[in-house]
Every structure is written in C-alpha cells, then in structure tokens.
Amino acid sequence: MSRRSKDALEDCQRALSLDPSSLKALLRGAKCNFVLGNLSEADRLYTRVSSVEPNLQENSEYKQLRQVQNYIFQAETYLENAQYGLAINAIDRAVSPLEVIPNKLKIMKGEALLGQKEYAEATRIANEVLRGDPRNSDAHVLRARILYIEGDNKKSIAHCQEALRFEPDHSSARVLRKKAQQIEDQKNAGNDAFSRGDYFVACGLYTSALEVDPTNTITNSKIYSNRALVLMKQGKYADAVKDMDKALELDPTFIKVLRRRADAYLKLERYQDAVNDLRAAMDLDSSNREIRRELQNAERELKRASRKDYYKILGVPRDASEIEIKKAYRKLALQHHPDKNCGDSDAEIKFKEIGEAYAILGDPMKKQRYDSGVDLDGMNGGMNFDSVDPNLFFQMFMNENFASAGGGSGGFRTHTYHFG
Template identity: 70%
Template sequence: MANEQYKAKNYENAIRLYSRAIELDQTSPTFYTNRAAALMMLKKPKIALDDCQKALLLDPTSIKALLRGAKCNFTLGNLTEADRWYTKVLNAEPNNKQAISEYQQLQKVQNSINQAEFCLQNGQYAFAASLINNVSSYLDEIPTKWKIMKAETLLEQNEYGEASRIANEILRGDQQNPDAHVLRARILYIEGDNQKAAAHCQEALRCDPDHSKARILLKSQKNAGNEAFKKEDFNKAYEIYTLALEIDPENKNTNSKLYSNRSAVLVKQGKLVEAIKDMDKALELDPAFVKVLKRRADTYMKLEKYSEAVQDLKAALEIDSTNQELRRELHNAERELKKASRKDYYKILGISKYASESDIKKAYRKAALQHHPDKNCGDSEAEVKFKEIGEAYAILSDPVKKQRYDSGVDLDGPNCGMDFDTVDPNLFFQMFMNSDNFSNMGSGGPRGGFPSGFGGGFPSSREFPRQRSSGYHSYGNTFHS
C-alpha cells in the first residue's frame, strides 16, 4: 500500500504507511530505505539520512541505503561525507550509473566551492558570489558555511543590508554559530556600532575560544584605536580600547597591550592616576612588559613619586639589561629621589622652581618677617623655620648655588649652601634688610627700622663670621611690632 502511494506521488501517505510497516517489523532495511526515498521527495533530507543510517545498521551492504544516504549528504552540503558514501557504492558497484552521475556532480560542486573560497581570499568577491549561487542550485538546503561565504562576499561589496539579513537568519536558527556572530560583528563594526560588535565577538569566543576571525577582529579594534590615537582623537581611542577589552577577557597577551595603549591615552589626557591603574593591569597580565614599566616610571616621575619610578626602572633593567636609555632614566630618577629627600627650598619659601630673582627676594622678606624670633618669642618651631628660610634664600639667591641645587650636583659633593650651624640667621636677616644694594621693589617696608625697598645681591657665606650662635639675638630696632 505504501509503494502504491509512492508511485501515485502521495508521499505523505506513503511515509505514514511505511512508518506503520516499520512498527510491525523493525528488522526490514527496505522499509527504512523506502521511507527515506519518500522523505527525500518532500525535501526532508535530514530525516531521510537518519532512515538510511538505520537501514545500514540492519544491512551494511545495502546499495540503496548507501546511495540515498550519499544523496542526502550531498543535498545537505555535507560534501566530504557524501564523497565517502558514494565511494562505498562505487567500490561495490563500479558501473552503477546513478552513483557515477551523482558523484561527478558532487566533484563539480566541490571544485566550485574550493574555487569560491580561493576567490574570496584573493578579493574576487563578485566571482566568488557567482560560484556560490551556481552550486547552491544543486542543493535542497544550502550549507551554513556557504551562506557565511556568500554574506562575506556581499559585505566586501558594501551590500551590508543583505549580508546582515543572512547573518541574522543563521543566528535565529543557531545562536551557537561563532562564524555568524563574527559576521554580524564585522557588519556592526563597519556601521560604527563598536559596542554591539564587541558583544558579538565576545559571544563568538564563548562558542569557540580559538576562533581566529574573532581574534582578528579584536586586532582590528586595536588598530582602529591606534589610528584614533595618532589623530589625537583621544576620546575615541579610549572608547575603542575599552570595547576591545570586553571582547575576550581571557586573552592575556592582547589585553595587556590594550591596557597599555589605553594608559597612553590617559596620560595624554592628563589623567595620570587612572593611567597608573591601567598600567598596573597590563603588568598583572604581562609582568615582563618593559614598555609599560618604563611608561609607569615616567608617570611616577610626573607625580613626583620618585621611589616608585626607581623600582620600575630597576625592574625593567632586570628584563632588558642592555638598554642604555633605561639606565639613563634610572640615573635621573635616583637623582630626583635624592633631591626629594633633602630640604625643598622652593617649598620653604612658598615659590615655584621658575620664580624670578625678584620673586625669591619678596618671598624671603615675607617669610622671614613672619617667622622672625622677635615676633615669635619662645616659639622654637618659628626659630627653626626662620633658620630654614634664611638657608633657602642663601641658596636660591645665588645663581651658581641655585644651579647646583636644581641640577642635583650638590648631592654628589660637599654642601653647596652655607653651614647654618655656624652662622647666626638673625645676623643674616639683619644684613639682608640693611643691605645698600637693594633697589626699590615697590612694596614698601615695615614700620620702624626696615628699609622701604629691596634689590641687588645678597652677602655670600664668606662674609659671615665663622662662629656658632648659641641662640637668636634681638638687634634693637631690627624688628618693630
């Protein structure tokens, strides 16, 4: 009854009757191969292939089962498997005309697909698309791989809408297809939606952690960030690097470089503390990243964290011991560290390193008046401060001593300043205030015995008596409150 329905092309009825026959006798391979034939006529090759496999379990030599299974694989696009099944048929029956014809057709399709792949790789996108369209006519169901290939040819020809439709169609049927996710990511990336592109790349790598195209796209994101950095579009570069970091959180090698690049952006933006955090993350992923160690040392120097800078440069030299630039920078950092550990004369006077000679004099006069012992009787802290103020002025008012102090030369030799343990700072102050060399500074003097203006030079340490003061002295009208 099933055979009669098949001949009458009533395939649905035939399938129903073949299924009834199988229920009555599950040991007959013929029932399965016949039902497979009916299923193939209704373009249901996946179910038909399952019947062919069941038939072969019952009779491994069944030519009908092999031939129909080969055809199912062919129409499903399983070309390698189809080749294997046809080969079995031809080994058993070398003159089987159906097998020979279909096998030749299979080889033609396989050659065309190989040629399409070659064209796609070599930029012949239109020809690749034409080949895929031609071979697709042989199949009941176009393989997902071929759909991906076709979408890639459309993408390269700027036909984003159709390429996007194919990608979405695949993903609706299979959310675990990494190729479709990468295809969708490429389209979104071109359209400028970097955030969604990153999400699809991340999903692709979840499905296949070794997916090369997802990693290539990740590299493309990094390159795009580099281009934005070169154009000094730092906001865009930061955004791209941030999105790229989300694509593959487990990729230590790439992410260390991304953190490094993003830290360079933050340095350019003046966000030094944030930049340090990114450098820390880069070095967590790659402790031997010399470039980042050097950049972090440079940033620490800008933040005046000289000890940290020295540590980073020493660590970098342990990795790259022949790098002379690192040695020079380490020497400079160590010198700055020494300088930082001594008294900061600029800070004592409350001025910047770029203060003029006039500014230095004004600052000394103001600070010395504020902390003079006559005005702060019994205040030991004021006495110490008064002494430091005089010491700071003695160095910064002398061009030679100031240059030695600024360059750090004094750190390698004798003290470039005066020995304030052997000089009375009150006498020092009086000589400053009564010097005939001061010109008018326009600020006026204090009430009482101070002159009304300042200017000129400052007596050197040679002019001071070499005596140790047992304390500060009041000099009559030197200070009037």
C-alpha cells in the same frame, strides 16, 4: 621485522586482496597500521579478527593498541580539564610504541603546550604538521590560537580563514576568527582616535576591546598599555598607573610599560617606584642606553626628593629670577621673624628654613648645583644652620640690600659675608 612498516603494509593489503579471511594478514596489517599511527584502521582490522578468533584479547599487540587508546582518552580528558602537564605525559606514553606519530596526537600535544604557555614548541609542532599536510584545519587553528595569544590578530585571522576554507563547519576556527576580528577592529579604531587626539573616544574603544576576551593575556596587556597612554595624555597619572599595573600583571616582561609607568611615577613624585621600575627594565634589557639614561634621571630625582625643596619653602617656581627669590625671602622672613612671633616655636623653625633656602637659591653657583642634583652633600658650603643664628643671617641680608639700594647703613653696619 626490518622496520619497513609501509612496505609491509602494502604486502598485507595485497595478501588480503588475495585472501580476505587470512588471520595472519589481518593481524600483521593491524600491527602495521598501529605502528604507522593509523589507529582507527588498526582497530577495524583487529575487530575483523575478533569475529573469528575469540582469544584475540590475549594478543599482546592488540593489548598495546587498547593501552594507547586509553592513554589518548586520558589525554583528551586532561585537556578538557586544563591539566596540561598530565595531558602531555599521557600523549608521550601513547606515542612511545609508534613509528609514526598521528597528526591528531601532535596537535593534542601542541594544545597542551599552548596551555602551558610554551608557545615556541607549540608553534614548531603546528608548523611541522602543516608542512606535511597544508590542508589540516586543526593545525591551522592551533597556529591561529598561538598567534591570537601572542597578539598577532591579523595572522590569526588568516589561519582561521584557511581552516574554514578546508573545513567550512570548523566551529573553533569560526569562533576564534570572530573574537580576533572584534579585538583588531576595536584596537585599530582606538589607535586612530588616539592619533587624531580624541582621547575620550580612544579610551572607550580600548575599554571595549578589553571586554571581548578577558582571558587573552598578552593582547589585553598591550591594550591596557594603550589605554594607560591615553590617560597619561589626559593628565590622569594615577589612573594610568592602575592600567599599567594590570598590563604588567598579565605580562611582567613588558619593558615599554615599565618605562611608561616609571614616567607616570615621576609625575606623581613617586621617585623610588620610578627607580624600581627602571631597574627592572634594565634587568630585562641591560644594553639599552635610553633606559640607562632614564634610570639615571630617576635616581637624580629621587636624590633631590630626599632633601628639602627650597623652592617650595620660598614659594617660588623653579624658573624664578634672582629678584623674585630675594623678594620671596624678604617677605617670608619678615612674616616669620621671631620678633614678630614671640614664643612661637613653629615660626622659629620656619624662619630658619627660609634662611637655609635663601642661602642656596640666592647664590647662583649653589643654586646651579642644587638644580642639577650634583654635589648634594655640604650644599650649605660648610654653613650649619643648626649652629648659626638665622636672625644674624637675616640682618646681613637686610644690610646688603639696603646698602645696594644706596640708603647707607642707617645706623647698621653693612657686612658682606661669603659662606663657604
């Protein structure tokens, strides 16, 4: 009655050693074992009483034991059917009258928490059992399962080996160790192939690792990330994005993959998608300066993409020289000049775009601003190409270049115009 159940149990055991048929000692011993979590021993003692006491079924403490056993049976059924919330509820009901919670029930609750992806609490329970009983194979397997799901295969294998050292026939430990070792071997081989630049082999090894256990979400997310990097190295950006989609589907908080997918989006010129990924990464790690810098760059690229690509209009690379830009403009302007394309509205539009592109790229200051993405508004220096005659602009260009070549005006008046 003073809740010193261990001492009480010792007294009951001494009483039974003096009088093995004492019903009071048997009943009190059963109760002590019950509250101490020794449920099978409590059941054994109640069974001895029932052989001489037909009214045992009316005993409230015996009913309580049967109720606890029923809750445990329910919890086991719920675990088998992956109904983890119901399993936890049944276990909590089972342990409520107990002073000491049996390790079996602790481990069952840890398994249910693992099923609910509450890894920290499941780890706490496994470690608690192992501190009190370092030889508990089931606790070692529970810890191994958590580590396996978290992607730490080496430690998972170590705990499986400990479980098998204490219980060589532990089938769960044996199966888990085999899977963890297979994934670790394939992943490490893939990493080695990647390091030496053998991307084809690396891709195959990562694919094999993914096939070992499709249910291992976190580990597979990392492997998809690794394979995506291989595809990036091969220039297969669209395929890399597909792998990173799968990685993030398995682990939406995988910041490295968000950044890597943003890089692939930039290469695919999907600038808004890149910005979205980097903003999501910033939400997860707002103090990361590298992510902030990458986001600013992606936003700048998005802003650039929202305007016309003057390099593409002139058909020159971004590192084109001033002379190359002039030559490109002259060639295209002559080709699309309205005098040569009478009545062709498409040529007229193209002629205007070519003049607009040269007005920017042909001016070193405007070109520098255009390239940097700064001051995008009013880039034409106040010149509105919808209201200016592009033919006049072309004539200005031809006169300036003819004069600079020392050819004189040739009947044309040479003008020098500065727009803006």
